[in-house]
Amino acid sequence: MPLTKDTLLNLNSKLLSEKERIEGELNCITKPSLSSNRETIFNEIGTDEDENATEVEEYTDNLAIENTLEKQLEEINAALIRIKQNSYGKCEICGSDINIERLKAYPSARKCTLC
Numbered sequence: 001m002p003l004t005k006d007t008l009l010n011l012n013s014k015l016l017s018e019k020e021r022i023e024g025e026l027n028c029i030t031k032p033s034l035s036s037n038r039e040t041i042f043n044e045i046g047t048d049e050d051e052n053a054t055e056v057e058e059y060t061d062n063l064a065i066e067n068t069l070e071k072q073l074e075e076i077n078a079a080l081i082r083i084k085q086n087s088y089g090k091c092e093i094c095g096s097d098i099n100i101e102r103l104k105a106y107p108s109a110r111k112c113t114l115c
């Protein structure tokens with residue numbers, strides 16, 4: 001069953017608000033730098049060795065979260081592009097329609113449940 005225009009609009013706005021949420025979260029853990037690249041905040045806690053270990057740990061945590069969020073953001077952007085190109089809702093692997101319930105639960109899905 002093809003996606004109706006209403007469903008598509010609904011999913012489009014879902015993707016947009018999800019995008020906004022993720023960008024907000026990214027802004028919390030990163031700070032804008034002069035280049036277009038985001039710079040992960042490296043909190044200065046102290047200079048003795050234990051404290052430095054904590055700094056590195058926090059930095060690594062932030063980096064992992066940042067990577068996850070950026071990946072989600074990429075998926076969402078890709079889904080938004082597919083909507084514009086009318087190729088949204090098709091499985092990337094087998095080309096069949098992705099279940100609408102699945103798209104509602106996971107709007108950036110690229111594959112059908114079988115693939």
Ligand SMILES: [Zn+2]
Nearest residue numbers: 091094112115
């Ligand atoms: Zn498939």
